[in-house]
Amino acid sequence: MTDGGAGRPGGSPAGPAPVLVSACLAGVACRYDGRAKTDPRVVEEVEAGRALPRCAEVLGGLGIPRPPAEIVGGDGFDVLDGRARVVTADGRDVTEAFVRGARGVADEAAQLGVARAVLQDRSPSCGCTSVYDGTHSGALADGAGVLAAALIRRGIDVEAGPDGPARAGS
Numbered sequence: 001m002t003d004g005g006a007g008r009p010g011g012s013p014a015g016p017a018p019v020l021v022s023a024c025l026a027g028v029a030c031r032y033d034g035r036a037k038t039d040p041r042v043v044e045e046v047e048a049g050r051a052l053p054r055c056a057e058v059l060g061g062l063g064i065p066r067p068p069a070e071i072v073g074g075d076g077f078d079v080l081d082g083r084a085r086v087v088t089a090d091g092r093d094v095t096e097a098f099v100r101g102a103r104g105v106a107d108e109a110a111q112l113g114v115a116r117a118v119l120q121d122r123s124p125s126c127g128c129t130s131v132y133d134g135t136h137s138g139a140l141a142d143g144a145g146v147l148a149a150a151l152i153r154r155g156i157d158v159e160a161g162p163d164g165p166a167r168a169g170s
Protein backbone atom coordinates (compact mmCIF):
# COMPACT_ATOMS: atom_id res chain seq x y z
CA MET A 1 0.00 0.00 0.00
CA THR A 2 1.72 3.17 -1.09
CA ASP A 3 -1.07 5.58 -1.90
CA GLY A 4 -2.39 6.25 1.54
CA GLY A 5 -4.63 3.28 1.34
CA ALA A 6 -5.93 6.34 0.26
CA GLY A 7 -6.85 6.59 -3.20
CA ARG A 8 -8.01 3.31 -4.46
CA PRO A 9 -11.37 1.81 -3.91
CA GLY A 10 -11.37 -1.73 -2.67
CA GLY A 11 -10.68 -3.17 0.72
CA SER A 12 -14.36 -3.89 0.91
CA PRO A 13 -14.61 -7.62 1.34
CA ALA A 14 -17.84 -9.46 1.02
CA GLY A 15 -19.58 -10.05 4.31
CA PRO A 16 -19.80 -7.68 7.24
CA ALA A 17 -18.87 -4.08 6.54
CA PRO A 18 -15.29 -3.30 7.48
CA VAL A 19 -14.22 -0.84 10.14
CA LEU A 20 -12.78 2.34 8.67
CA VAL A 21 -9.27 3.04 9.96
CA SER A 22 -6.79 5.86 9.52
CA ALA A 23 -4.39 4.69 6.84
CA CYS A 24 -1.38 5.85 8.86
CA LEU A 25 -2.37 3.47 11.66
CA ALA A 26 -2.35 0.68 9.10
CA GLY A 27 1.28 1.36 8.24
CA VAL A 28 0.81 3.70 5.30
CA ALA A 29 3.40 6.49 5.30
CA CYS A 30 0.85 9.20 4.56
CA ARG A 31 1.30 11.61 7.47
CA TYR A 32 2.33 15.21 6.91
CA ASP A 33 5.93 14.26 7.71
CA GLY A 34 5.97 11.32 5.34
CA ARG A 35 5.82 8.76 8.10
CA ALA A 36 3.31 6.19 9.31
CA LYS A 37 1.88 5.71 12.78
CA THR A 38 1.74 1.95 12.55
CA ASP A 39 -0.28 -0.09 15.01
CA PRO A 40 0.19 -3.83 14.50
CA ARG A 41 -3.40 -4.54 15.60
CA VAL A 42 -4.73 -2.28 12.88
CA VAL A 43 -2.42 -3.81 10.29
CA GLU A 44 -3.69 -7.25 11.26
CA GLU A 45 -7.31 -6.14 10.83
CA VAL A 46 -6.58 -4.71 7.40
CA GLU A 47 -4.73 -7.83 6.29
CA ALA A 48 -7.66 -9.95 7.43
CA GLY A 49 -10.03 -7.81 5.35
CA ARG A 50 -11.89 -6.51 8.38
CA ALA A 51 -10.65 -2.93 8.17
CA LEU A 52 -10.57 -0.36 5.41
CA PRO A 53 -7.61 2.08 5.51
CA ARG A 54 -8.16 5.58 4.16
CA CYS A 55 -6.33 8.90 4.37
CA ALA A 56 -8.70 11.81 3.84
CA GLU A 57 -5.92 14.34 3.37
CA VAL A 58 -4.26 12.41 0.55
CA LEU A 59 -7.63 11.69 -1.02
CA GLY A 60 -8.38 15.39 -0.85
CA GLY A 61 -5.36 16.05 -3.03
CA LEU A 62 -2.65 16.94 -0.54
CA GLY A 63 0.85 15.58 -1.04
CA ILE A 64 3.22 13.55 1.10
CA PRO A 65 4.99 15.15 2.81
CA ARG A 66 2.97 18.33 3.28
CA PRO A 67 3.08 21.32 5.61
CA PRO A 68 1.40 20.67 8.96
CA ALA A 69 -2.08 22.16 9.19
CA GLU A 70 -4.48 23.03 11.99
CA ILE A 71 -8.12 24.05 12.24
CA VAL A 72 -8.51 27.75 12.98
CA GLY A 73 -11.74 29.05 14.50
CA GLY A 74 -13.43 25.86 15.60
CA ASP A 75 -13.37 22.13 14.96
CA GLY A 76 -14.22 19.80 12.10
CA PHE A 77 -17.96 20.45 12.32
CA ASP A 78 -17.29 24.17 12.00
CA VAL A 79 -15.08 23.54 8.98
CA LEU A 80 -17.84 21.52 7.29
CA ASP A 81 -20.27 24.34 8.00
CA GLY A 82 -17.95 27.05 6.66
CA ARG A 83 -17.32 28.67 10.04
CA ALA A 84 -13.69 27.60 10.44
CA ARG A 85 -10.71 27.07 8.16
CA VAL A 86 -7.79 24.67 7.93
CA VAL A 87 -4.53 26.55 7.61
CA THR A 88 -0.94 25.35 7.30
CA ALA A 89 1.88 26.52 9.52
CA ASP A 90 3.06 28.69 6.63
CA GLY A 91 -0.33 30.32 6.21
CA ARG A 92 -1.87 28.45 3.28
CA ASP A 93 -5.61 27.80 3.41
CA VAL A 94 -6.16 24.11 2.68
CA THR A 95 -9.78 23.94 3.79
CA GLU A 96 -11.07 22.87 0.39
CA ALA A 97 -8.78 19.84 0.20
CA PHE A 98 -9.63 18.77 3.76
CA VAL A 99 -13.37 19.00 3.14
CA ARG A 100 -13.13 17.23 -0.22
CA GLY A 101 -11.17 14.36 1.29
CA ALA A 102 -13.36 14.05 4.36
CA ARG A 103 -16.58 13.99 2.36
CA GLY A 104 -15.13 11.49 -0.09
CA VAL A 105 -14.08 9.06 2.63
CA ALA A 106 -17.32 9.52 4.57
CA ASP A 107 -19.43 8.97 1.46
CA GLU A 108 -17.54 5.78 0.64
CA ALA A 109 -17.84 4.52 4.20
CA ALA A 110 -21.57 5.18 4.25
CA GLN A 111 -22.04 3.39 0.93
CA LEU A 112 -20.21 0.36 2.29
CA GLY A 113 -22.32 0.28 5.43
CA VAL A 114 -19.41 1.07 7.73
CA ALA A 115 -20.69 1.55 11.28
CA ARG A 116 -17.47 2.33 13.14
CA ALA A 117 -14.17 4.09 12.54
CA VAL A 118 -10.91 3.93 14.48
CA LEU A 119 -8.94 7.08 13.82
CA GLN A 120 -5.70 8.79 14.78
CA ASP A 121 -6.62 11.31 17.46
CA ARG A 122 -5.48 14.96 17.39
CA SER A 123 -5.25 15.08 13.61
CA PRO A 124 -7.15 17.94 11.94
CA SER A 125 -8.84 15.25 9.84
CA CYS A 126 -8.96 12.14 12.01
CA GLY A 127 -9.04 13.66 15.50
CA CYS A 128 -11.87 12.21 17.58
CA THR A 129 -11.56 13.79 21.02
CA SER A 130 -9.16 16.66 20.39
CA VAL A 131 -7.39 18.60 17.70
CA TYR A 132 -4.60 21.16 17.76
CA ASP A 133 -6.03 24.56 18.50
CA GLY A 134 -5.01 26.50 15.44
CA THR A 135 -2.11 28.37 16.98
CA HIS A 136 0.57 25.92 15.78
CA SER A 137 1.94 25.97 19.30
CA GLY A 138 1.24 22.36 20.24
CA ALA A 139 -1.83 23.27 22.29
CA LEU A 140 -4.89 21.06 22.03
CA ALA A 141 -8.59 21.85 22.05
CA ASP A 142 -11.55 19.54 22.52
CA GLY A 143 -13.27 18.68 19.28
CA ALA A 144 -13.33 16.50 16.21
CA GLY A 145 -11.33 16.67 13.01
CA VAL A 146 -12.97 17.21 9.65
CA LEU A 147 -13.20 13.53 8.70
CA ALA A 148 -14.44 12.53 12.13
CA ALA A 149 -17.15 15.18 11.91
CA ALA A 150 -18.21 14.04 8.45
CA LEU A 151 -18.44 10.43 9.66
CA ILE A 152 -20.44 11.35 12.76
CA ARG A 153 -22.89 13.25 10.59
CA ARG A 154 -23.44 10.07 8.60
CA GLY A 155 -24.19 8.14 11.78
CA ILE A 156 -20.82 6.39 11.94
CA ASP A 157 -19.26 5.98 15.38
CA VAL A 158 -15.70 7.23 15.70
CA GLU A 159 -13.14 6.29 18.31
CA ALA A 160 -9.55 7.29 18.90
CA GLY A 161 -6.89 4.78 18.02
CA PRO A 162 -3.78 4.22 20.09
CA ASP A 163 -2.56 7.40 21.68
CA GLY A 164 0.45 9.10 20.24
CA PRO A 165 1.82 12.41 19.17
CA ALA A 166 -0.15 13.11 16.03
CA ARG A 167 1.52 16.49 15.61
CA ALA A 168 -0.45 19.06 13.74
CA GLY A 169 -1.26 18.26 10.17
CA SER A 170 -1.53 14.63 11.18
Ligand code: SF4
Nearest residue numbers: 023024031055126170
Ligand atom coordinates in the same frame (compact mmCIF):
# COMPACT_ATOMS: atom_id res chain seq x y z
S1 SF4 B 1 -4.30 10.95 10.73
FE1 SF4 B 1 -3.67 12.21 8.97
S2 SF4 B 1 -2.18 10.92 7.87
FE2 SF4 B 1 -3.35 9.57 9.24
S3 SF4 B 1 -5.01 8.83 7.93
FE3 SF4 B 1 -5.79 10.64 9.07
S4 SF4 B 1 -5.45 12.31 7.62
FE4 SF4 B 1 -4.17 10.64 6.91
